[in-house]
Amino acid sequence: MGSGFVGGPTSAVIAYKSDVEVTVVDINSDRISAWKSKSLPIYEPGLDEIVQAARARVIPSQDHDGHGANAGLDHITLDRRAKLVFSTDVDQAIVDADLIFVCVNTPTKAHGIGKGSAADLDFVEAATRNIAKVATRDKIVVEKSTVPCRTAQSIREILAANAHPGVRFDVLSNPEFLAEGTAIRDLLNPDRIIIGSMPTPAGYRAAATLAGVYEQWVPRERIITMNLWSSELSKLAANAMLAQRISSVNALSAICEATGADVDEVSYACGLDSRIGSQMLKAGPGFGGSCFQKDIFNIVYLSESLHLYEIADYWRAVINMNEHQKQRFTKRIISCLYNNLAGKRLAVLGFAFKKDTSDTRESPAITLVSNFVAERARVAIYDPRVLEDQIWRELVNYGGDAEMLKRNVSVCRTAYEACLAADAVVIMTEWDEFSNKSTARTTVKREDRRPLASLNVNSSTRAYASTRGADHEVSETLSSPKLDRSASFQVPSRKSTGIVIKDPSNGEIKTFTSQRPSSGSSPLQSPVGLSTSFQSPTRQIPGLRSGYVNVLHDGTFISAQQFPGEYLTSAGFPAGRETAPAIDMLQYTTASSIEERFQAADITSKAATPTRLDWARIASGMRKPMFVFDGRNILDHGKLEALGFRVEAIGKKGTVVSE
Numbered sequence: 101m102g103s104g105f106v107g108g109p110t111s112a113v114i115a116y117k118s119d120v121e122v123t124v125v126d127i128n129s130d131r132i133s134a135w136k137s138k139s140l141p142i143y144e145p146g147l148d149e150i151v152q153a154a155r156a157r158v159i160p161s162q163d164h165d166g167h168g169a170n171a172g173l174d175h176i177t178l179d180r181r182a183k184l185v186f187s188t189d190v191d192q193a194i195v196d197a198d199l200i201f202v203c204v205n206t207p208t209k210a211h212g213i214g215k216g217s218a219a220d221l222d223f224v225e226a227a228t229r230n231i232a233k234v235a236t237r238d239k240i241v242v243e244k245s246t247v248p249c250r251t252a253q254s255i256r257e258i259l260a261a262n263a264h265p266g267v268r269f270d271v272l273s274n275p276e277f278l279a280e281g282t283a284i285r286d287l288l289n290p291d292r293i294i295i296g297s298m299p300t301p302a303g304y305r306a307a308a309t310l311a312g313v314y315e316q317w318v319p320r321e322r323i324i325t326m327n328l329w330s331s332e333l334s335k336l337a338a339n340a341m342l343a344q345r346i347s348s349v350n351a352l353s354a355i356c357e358a359t360g361a362d363v364d365e366v367s368y369a370c371g372l373d374s375r376i377g378s379q380m381l382k383a384g385p386g387f388g389g390s391c392f393q394k395d396i397f398n399i400v401y402l403s404e405s406l407h408l409y410e411i412a413d414y415w416r417a418v419i420n421m422n423e424h425q426k427q428r429f430t431k432r433i434i435s436c437l438y439n440n441l442a443g444k445r446l447a448v449l450g451f452a453f454k455k456d457t458s459d460t461r462e463s464p465a466i467t468l469v470s471n472f473v474a475e476r477a478r479v480a481i482y483d484p485r486v487l488e489d490q491i492w493r494e495l496v497n498y499g500g501d502a503e504m505l506k507r508n509v510s511v512c513r514t515a516y517e518a519c520l521a522a523d524a525v526v527i528m529t530e531w532d533e534f535s536n537k538s539t540a541r542t543t544v545k546r547e548d549r550r551p552l553a554s555l556n557v558n559s560s561t562r563a564y565a566s567t568r569g570a571d572h573e574v575s576e577t578l579s580s581p582k583l584d585r586s587a588s589f590q591v592p593s594r595k596s597t598g599i600v601i602k603d604p605s606n607g608e609i610k611t612f613t614s615q616r617p618s619s620g621s622s623p624l625q626s627p628v629g630l631s632t633s634f635q636s637p638t639r640q641i642p643g644l645r646s647g648y649v650n651v652l653h654d655g656t657f658i659s660a661q662q663f664p665g666e667y668l669t670s671a672g673f674p675a676g677r678e679t680a681p682a683i684d685m686l687q688y689t690t691a692s693s694i695e696e697r698f699q700a701a702d703i704t705s706k707a708a709t710p711t712r713l714d715w716a717r718i719a720s721g722m723r724k725p726m727f728v729f730d731g732r733n734i735l736d737h738g739k740l741e742a743l744g745f746r747v748e749a750i751g752k753k754g755t756v757v758s759e
Contacts, residue, residue: 101193101227103131103186105283105390105459106244106276107203108140109147113287115154115184117317122154123185125193135186143458143485146284154184194234199310201274202227202255203244208394217397217404219248228255232262235269240306243273246335246391248398252296252328270306272297273328275335280389281456293323296331336395340415343392345380347421353383353751354428363751364733383751385464385528385731386425388453393419393462426464429750430471433729436748437524441475445723447522448472449515450529450732451483451491458485464731465528466494469509473500479509480518484531484710519718524727527734533710535734719743 101107103126115122126132134141140148187193194200204223209215224245231241241259243252252271259269273296278286293314297303304325311323326334349367356363363383371378387393396415403412434441453463460466465481472479473495481491488511495505512518515534519525527534719726728740730749737747748754 101125101190101200102203102205102223102245103128103135103141104203104205105142105280106278107201108135108142109144109150109278109283109287110201110203110244110276112147112150112154112184113284114313116150117288118313119316120313121183121185123187123193123196125187125190127188127190129188132186132188143456144283145281145456150284151184155182190230191234194231194239195236197239199240199242199313200231201242201244206245206247206394208397214401217401219246219394219398219401221247221251221254224251224255225258228258229262232259232264232269235267236264238268238270240270240272240309242310243271243332244276246275246339246395246398247332248402249329249333249336251332268302270297270302271328272303272306272310273331274310275331277335277338280459281454288317290318290322293318294331294334295323295325296328297325299327336398339391339395340399340418342380343387343396343422344418346382346384346387346392347418347425349381349383350386350425350750351421353425356751357753360753366751383733384425384530385429385468385750386422388461388463389459390461393422423467426467427471429464429729429731430468432748432754433468433524433526434475436727436729436746436754441472441477443476443478444523445478445480445521446472447515447518447525448479448481449483449518449525449527449534450531451481451486451494452529455529455531458487458490460486460490460494463494463528466498468526468528469495470498470500473504473508477508480512480522481509482512482515482518483529484533515713516717516721520721521723522721523723524729525718525722526729527731530732530734531710533712536712536715536739537734537736715740715745716743719745 103111103124107124107126111122111124114120124132124135131141135151138148140151202224204227206219206221206224209218209220224243224247228241231239241255243255252273256269256271259271263269273294275294277291277294293311295307295310297307307325311320311325314323349363352366353363355361356366367381367383368378370376371381396419399415400412400419403409403415433446437444448465448469451463451465451469452458452460453465469479469481483491491511492505495509496502510518724744726745728735728745728747730737730747733749733751735747735749737749737752740747
């Protein structure tokens with residue numbers, strides 16, 4: 101129940117990795133429609149591939165002998181019983197389910213007692229009452245939302261009071277420990293799975309049932325069981341400690357700026373201490389996201405409710421430092437710009453609270469943009485993943501006047517548009533495309549490569565890129581006999597469709613192509629579940645196991661679809677197209693699962709490596725003097741200074757213009 105940043109990715113991975121059929125329900129019909137479309141409502145690297153695979157199961161049918169050894173294309177079918185379904189029919193999903201994950205939003209209260217610190221559990225209670233009303237048989241209710249300690253007790257009481265006669269509910273706590281930007285990786289390879297239950301035989305049985313789901317891909321030693329209250333508090337404690345580290349390094353960044361120390365060097369030195377570690381020691385404009393601030397406020401409110409006021413003050417200080425960092429960065433920008441922002445154009449690059457996510461909740465950019473508008477600056481915002489409507493909504497919800505925002509803020513489609521005629525550029529999100537730091541090309545050793553059996557066209561780019569012309573460089577990605585790079589290989593032309601693969605049994609390169617059917621031929625349903633309008637020959641290649649085919653068109657990755665058994669076909673392009681596009685190349689990989697491709701050195705996401713900003717081009721269009729405020733320490737300051745920029749960064753000593 102709930103299809104947001106927790107419910108959507110969690111459900112997709114469970115469906116993909118286990119034998120469980122998952123139905124994701126939400127009362128928001130627009131969100132459910134988005135989950136069913138090609139444009140998912142949230143962005144997470146790898147999420148679209150996982151959803152696609154879980155929604156379309158492919159199974160090989162048995163041949164006439166009942167063994168499938170000689171099955172052809174006609175004997176390979178798509179299993180229509182999708183393991184992952186999105187629906188607005190909440191009641192039916194409750195009736196059908198054995199386990200119910202409650203993944204609804206738990207924002208901070210905006211009214212009444214506890215306003216500004218306590219968790220608002222309206223959605224949790226509404227979901228709980230609906231479960232009790234609809235369920236006609238025993239259910240296991242899994243508390244997935246981040247909630248205050250002992251919320252499970254309230255859920256148990258509501259369920260017991262409203263249950264139908266003879267219906268029993270077992271309540272478990274199963275907190276998520278996902279980080280936006282790495283959620284899929286976190287789900288596929290979690291540090292730990294926490295399951296809290298009542299210390300009763302029924303509670304232990306329920307916990308074992310849930311553990312059985314995770315055991316299908318998570319090592320048993322990483323699945324930790326404990327009591328309900330410990331499980332609930334562990335999530336709050338983990339986020340509070342992580343936020344504490346960020347506030348600590350941000351506090352040190354102020355000292356660095358005043359003394360001439362470099363916060364990156366200080367953080368690096370501290371991170372080498374095995375008792376501390378290097379994670380979450382990056383100075384910035386303050387932490388954001390849906391969890392850190394909300395969870396610390398939960399601890400503050402819980403402490404005050406227990407009359408532990410000194411404890412509440414301690415954790416509140418973490419929040420205060422975070423807010424101070426935002427205001428301190430704002431004041432530094434104002435000071436450098438001659439203590440006056442009125443009428444000046446500020447380009448804000450990044451609005452998400454961190455890179456590789458579209459999440460803007462509690463993003464520091466919201467506060468800084470609002471501060472700039474209050475100073476009568478003209479603000480141009482660019483973020484590669486955040487939608488314009490989402491930016492406006494965040495600024496208005498923060499308390500901004502809609503009319504003033506429309507007059508002073510613009511949302512741009514490119515960074516160059518945002519920076520044109522700007523007095524200053526402010527980096528608020530550490531997107532890779534904004535950085536100008538040199539990145540040494542990582543060379544992956546043969547023995548470290550994943551078991552891929554694909555050909556990369558143009559090895560100097562990512563695996564999904566393709567070149568044009570007669571000179572095609574082919575790189576080997578399989579630890580079979582060495583590939584002769586001087587050999588000439590046929591690559592399907594732009595007007596043909598085919599497969600270029602390497603047979604892992606003997607290292608032989610094989611090319612298969614197909615022609616479009618004559619007029620009147622009926623479209624053929626491919627085994628990957630994609631519509632085709634051309635006949636697709638199927639070839640048996642000894643030694644190939646189930647894997648994935650990467651479909652490219654005009655050098656752009658289209659899809660990665662699973663093939664069953666030992667058969668390949670040259671079919672494959674997005675459903676809904678009336679004619680097949682020209683296919684440059686289909687890459688076959690024997691990686692046994694999407695996460696192996698996802699974790700491979702050069703296959704991490706559908707998205708191509710973003711093009712880095714041309715800072716010389718930006719400099720040519722800005723007003724003089726040109727300022728860059730590096731809020732994430734992702735820039736090579738020397739290179740920018742050579743272009744005429746004056747660079748100021750958090751945690752690094754700069755030149756403050758005197759009043």
